[in-house]
Amino acid sequence: MGLKMSRKLPLVVILGSTGTGKTKLSLELAKKFNGEIVGADSMQIYKELDIASAKATKEELASAPHHMVNILEPHEKFTVLEYRNQVLPIIDDMFSRSKLPIVVGGTNYYIESILWKLLVDEPGTKVKSEFGKLPNNEHELPSPVLHEKLKNLDPVMAKRLHPNNKRKIIRSLEVLYQKGITHSQIIEEQGGSSKSGGGLRYDNAIVFWLQCDKDVLDKRLDDRVAKMLEEGLLDELLRFHKLYNEERFKDKTVDADYSKGIFQSIGFKEFHSYLLLQDDEKNTEQGKKILNESLKMLKIATKRYARKQTKWTISRFLARKDRQVPPMYGLDTTNVSEWNENVTKPAFHIVDSFISRKKCDIEPIPMREDLYSIPNTLEETYICEVCKKILVGERQYEVHMKCRKHKMMLAKSKRELKAELVEESEDMANKVLSTRTQQRI
Known part of the structure; x- marks a missing residue:
């Protein structure tokens, strides 16, 4: 009964910059649709620092079942893989009990680990490796040295990572050591036709993006x-x-x-x-x-963090033609006095429409073709010789080439080159004149 009923329920994901009202909407949806809330915030998962991490109040936490909040001691380490492996059974259990899963948070990697099959170490996967474990001393090596090592072992993955991104470089090396297969190969096998990772994990996911005037x-x-x-x-x-x-x-x-x-x-x-x-x-x-x-x-x-969250949302949901994305609905939280009209009512209507299988008269946000006109790929690392800067992905490179700073550096480089050529010409002319003078003498 539960599994059959679960097919009628969506997986609701609430995104938005810090301060846009994600907690408020999650509580309203939980109350209306008998739902449970799943935290997707890498800071709120820890005990302590309740104010600094902007956690829901004790009263709010008590008003609806919450998962993945206050589950770790501050000194404990927790990876996105561990998060995913704990969250997926929780979500599946909710569906089996006909509870609406409401994922709320602002940690990009946590959200992606739920929505897409893009991480290695799927539960139950066992692979033997001849490499064993990444030596502890290698963690202490400088990032460029580790990147060079990755370039030799997994050149495809090395091209996707910035030489200074030590965390991701170490992760790719660990995959190779633990599994005996390159990280890039695993992603390719999971992703199929998508070059940015696997397909959607839940085909019944809907996303609410809370937006607010800057x-x-x-x-x-x-x-x-x-x-x-x-x-x-x-x-x-x-x-x-x-x-x-x-x-x-x-x-x-x-x-x-x-x-x-x-x-x-x-x-x-x-x-x-x-x-x-x-x-x-x-x-x-x-x-x-x-x-x-x-x-x-x-x-x-x-x-700055709020801007970063917005850029990520646009990049991962609206600017991708190389991956499946769930429908995303924009909700305007600018005017708090109009919250019910602009946020609560449309959110309820969209969820109701999904559950009842009736056509929803609210359209999801359209894809931004102007953003993905530049190929959205992470398969190449580019070097701007003028600015001495490394850029990952063709889009990032194209944006850099058009930016004001690059143009200023390019103009400066041209002036310096021109000055060098003039100086070389003068030196050459002086040498020629000197030679002629000597010949006359």
Whole structure:
């Protein structure tokens, strides 16, 4: 009964920049359609830092079943593969119980691991490798050295990765060592005709993209930072720093690593200098200055993260003609006073239409042909000799070639070349004249 019923339910995914109201809509959908919420946020998966990671409140968490929130201790490591392997059974179990799965979050890799079959290590897969495990000492090697190693072992994958992207380079090397097969070959086998990974995992997925006017969102994000401070952000960060991170800085030769675990949270890196101050230093003029700079950096980082989320959504859903994408519906959250009309009602109508199998009079967002007119491929790494810059993908390369900075560097290079040619010509002319003078003498 449950499995049959599950075919009538969609997998709902809610995307949107931080501050657009994803939590609010997820709770409304869960209440309306007897749903359960699956967190897809790499920071909210950890305990602690509730304010910094913008988690739902205790009351909100209690109002609907939540999964993949507050399940890890701050010191524990968690990969996207581990996330996927835990989430998929949870979603399938919801379908079997006729519960609407509502995936909410802003971590790109988490969302992609659910929607597409693009990761290695599918559950149940067992492959023996002659390589064994990637030697621990290789993790300490510089990124360019590791990239050169990958180029020798898996040249196709090496072309897709920037030489400075150490995390992904190590991941590709680990795949080879653990499985005895190249990462690029596995992706090719999974992807079929799609060069960007496998097909859709769930053919019943629908995506809600919460959108907000840029200026309104910027103001909303600034207000959010102010609210976070009122709610005790500084005390939370200080407490967390004392309990979990103080030991990391006793050895002055070790830099803070904000690329792993909960330490990636926006707020921790920005307040790093302030957190290291002694209590009596925090109240000095210098301490207050450092705090104000930290606040400015937090506001900038929050806005930058929001822009990044938007760019990812457009790139992965609207600018792809080389992969299957689920229908994506835009919901305008700019005017909070019109939330019910612009967000709640259309979202309910779309889900209702899917469940009842009736034609929905709300159209999904069309694909952006103007964006994928440039081939969307990650199969080549390009080098701009003028700017001394490495770019991954033809689109990125084409955009760079048209950007203002490249044109300025190109003009400067031409001027320098012209000056060199003039100088060489003058030198040559002087040499010729000198030779003629000597011959006359």
